[in-house]
Amino acid sequence: MTAKLILSMDGVVIKEYPLTKERTTIGRKPHNDIAIDNLAVSSEHAAVITILNDSFFEDLGSTNGSVVNGAPTQKHFLQNSDVIEIGKYKLKYLNDQPTQTSSADFEKTMVLRAPVKQTKPEDGLNQTQGNVGVAAKHESTTQFNTTAPKVDVAPAPVAAPAPAGQTPVAIIQILNGPNLGRELELSKNLTTLGKPGVQVAVLARRPHGYFITHVEGASFPLVNGASVGEQPHQLKDHDIIELAGVKMEFYFKT
Amino acid sequence: MKVNEALEIVSQTNPGMVRSHNEDSVTFDVTHGLVVLADGMGGYNAGEVASGIAVSVLASEVRHRLEQIDPEQKDEESGDEMGVAVLRDNVKKANLSIFNAAQSQPQYAGMGTTIVTGLFYDNRIAVAHVGDSRMYRLRGEVFETITRDHSLLQEQIDSGIISKELAKLSKNKNLVTRAVGIEADVVPEVHLYDVEVGDIYLFCSDGLNDMVEDEDIGATLQMLQGNLSLAATQLIEQANDNGGRDNVSVILVKVKGSYATPRGWWAKLKSWFKN
Secondary structure, X not given: OOOEEEEEEOOEEEEEXXXXXXXXXXXOOOOOOEEOOOOOOOOOOEEEEEEOOEEXXXXXXXXXXXXXXXXXXXXXXXXOOOEEEEOOEEEEEEOOOOOOOOOOOOOOOEEOOOOOOOOOOOOOOOOOOOOEEEEXXXXXXXXXXXXXXXXXXXXXXXXXXXXXOOOOOEEEEEOOOOOOOOEEEEOOOEEEEEEOOOEEEEEEEEOOEEEEEEEEEOOOOEEOOXXXXXXXXXXXXXXXXXXXXXXXXXXXXX | OOHHHHEEEEEEEEOOOOOOOOOEEEEEEOOOOEEEEEEEEOOOOHHHHHHHHHHHHHHHHHHXXXXXXXXXXXXXXXXOEHHXXXXXXXXXXXXXXXXXXXXXXXXXXXXXXXXXXXXEEOOEEEEEEEOOOEEEEEEOOEEEEOOOOOEHHHHHHHOOOOOHHHHOOOOOOOEEOOOEOOOOOOOOEEEEEEOOOOOEEEEEOHHHHOOOOXXXXXXXXXXXXXXXXXXHHHHHHHHHHOOOOOOEEEEEEEXXXXXXXXXXXXXXXXXXXXX
């Protein structure tokens, strides 16, 4: 289905314009594709560029300007239901083309035959992530070592909007060592616990709950005293996790 | 160190949550330091056929060539190193095989595939790609896309029509400007990069990067680099948890050591005896 603009004034629809051309012009002069005979409209006021399923609005330096969704706008990538205001006139952009995320068929990859150009790859984004280091001291032979396990709860990771929205947020609380009582909110999709090279486990937040999986190290994490082995293990409210000598309680935030 | 000792490679492919069949094909050959990933397209099972041909032609032909030549030699014809030439020539060969199959069998008409393939040799990697299958690299803290999609959206980003952020809203995803098997010839994009010990390379089909943000992919690799197969599982799980609209395939390569080609007569002799 082609996208279209619906011209209206004071809530009364005047006309529909399908966006079939690559460039649809809007202005006072009659040669425009969308001609609006009103003095508040510049002779060549604006244009909408359509590339396949995407349309872009551009004000062509009009005297009185254009407003999109309530804000004065020069250029705008139109989304379904956007409203362009030119003087007293409104143009509503409709493109009910299913988006990529709502239709399986539509997102089948297709080939466009277009002239190709060689381009150099550019440097991408830098990303860092927050690991939670639970560093435990291992060289001590005595049971009551003076250097107690150092539990280093990293600066609270930036809480990202959780895509797995249906899973309630859970918390890990440290139950022993000098960091006794410290809490870590599992707000990200993945959180690693442990010390790289010694013992590491990952907690994955998934739509149907939280899972702990062994990542590396000679021994597997314990949940309620039992080894979880190599397979992911779903955590229940108030499970006790033991990793590199550090005990932690897992519970859902209420 | 020989390339097969220097690299750890894992791969996984999954049909996703929506599609009934998997049109992706993946393979790797640690002995030759070769990885190949293809994402096929076309009606019925033509997509699988196209990606299957691409992967098998690439794997067998490159392997065959590497038994005759050294990848670091100069190719007289193109002036490039053989590693680069071998990938380019064999992507073209795969292209022709698919094109011919599509021409001769009506049920395969119009089939095609994207491809991304890497050849690790002499502390470097040659990467060839066509379409929107990607290679990413994690080096230290930096996770970045190395290949640049041959897609309408990427061209729009390059020409400044649309910003990277707004591109996520575009309804013109999945329109590739180059594909293997559609025409009688194809121009793969091939580049050579230096490799560092500790690097992790991710080859994936768009079923991963359309469903999982680059940032989350990078964080997953960073956290799980100690367990490559778990990292691959987690990536596929995240794509599926986010909807899994497409087939999703990943190949992960970890560089555990230096694999420079021995130079000088003594080194060559030593390596010859080691064989």
